[in-house]
Amino acid sequence: DAGVIQSPRHEVTEMGQEVTLRCKPISGHNSLFWYRQTMMRGLELLIYFNNNVPIDDSGMPEDRFSAKMPNASFSTLKIQPSEPRDSAVYFCASSYRLAGGPGNYEQYFGPGTRLTVT
Amino acid sequence: DQQVKQNSPSLSVQEGRISILNCDYTNSMFDYFLWYKKYPAEGPTFLISISSIKDKNEDGRFTVFLNKSAKHLSLHIVPSQPGDSAVYFCAAKDDNQGGKLIFGQGTELSVKP
Numbered sequence: 001d002a003g004v005i006q007s008p009r010h011e012v013t014e015m016g017q018e019v020t021l022r023c024k025p026i027s028g029h030n031s032l033f034w035y036r037q038t039m040m041r042g043l044e045l046l047i048y049f050n051n052n053v054p055i056d057d058s059g060m061p062e063d064r065f066s067a068k069m070p071n072a073s074f075s076t077l078k079i080q081p082s083e084p085r086d087s088a089v090y091f092c093a094s095s096y097r098l099a100g101g102p103g104n105y106e107q108y109f110g111p112g113t114r115l116t117v118t
Numbered sequence: 119d120q121q122v123k124q125n126s127p128s129l130s131v132q133e134g135r136i137s138i139l140n141c142d143y144t145n146s147m148f149d150y151f152l153w154y155k156k157y158p159a160e161g162p163t164f165l166i167s168i169s170s171i172k173d174k175n176e177d178g179r180f181t182v183f184l185n186k187s188a189k190h191l192s193l194h195i196v197p198s199q200p201g202d203s204a205v206y207f208c209a210a211k212d213d214n215q216g217g218k219l220i221f222g223q224g225t226e227l228s229v230k231p
Contacts, residue, residue: 004161033218033219035221039223040223041120041223042124042207042221042222042223042224043162043207043209043221043224044221045218045219045220045221048218056215056218091161091162093161097217105150105152105167105211106152106164106167107164107219108164109154109161109162109163110161111159111160111161112159112160112161
């Protein structure tokens with residue numbers, strides 16, 4: 001199993017540019033999560049999907065952030081326009097949740113994308 | 119509003135000694151707790167968990183203790199090894215919040231040989 005795959009691993013961009021982060025979850029998993037890691041707040045959940053449907057996007061900082069999951073094997077997180085304060089490590093994670101079952105337990109994380117906005 | 123807090127950003131321990139990492143939470147509806155370990159340039163990996171109906175769970179050198187009345191959990195590593203040096207995140211789950219995990223800020227553990 002390849003695990004959760006994220007690309008790119010590193011992204012350096014200038015303020016105002018559009019940034020797209022990509023994630024391929026573990027095959028068979030039906031929940032996908034986007035997190036942002038900062039020193040002050042640790043791992044913040046931005047948004048999560050269940051069966052490709054966004055369930056909770058309350059963690060998305062503002063309208064500049066958007067996420068999509070067009071199918072079970074791919075998701076994107078887009079920042080447009082990017083700002084220096086968006087610099088962080090962004091993680092994607094996936095898990096399997098039984099329909100009507102309890103909430104997600106163990107989540108499997110990708111290696112992260114380190115974003116630097118200058 | 120941090121529902122899960124790890125108040126110690128770092129901890130240094132001698133090899134062979136016990137490492138104790140602490141975590142406090144504010145939401146009494148949390149029903150499941152997890153610890154994740156993160157090495158540099160890698161994503162967090164699951165380490166150990168505990169249900170709110172228990173007060174202790176042990177897995178080899180790792181033991182998690184839960185004190186519901188104090189809303190506190192801790193991770194004990196005995197004996198500590200240099201390979202345990204990493205950032206440790208505690209996380210809590212609340213099905214009333216859609217079952218998502220709420221993470222703390224992390225504690226960086228350094229085990230000195």
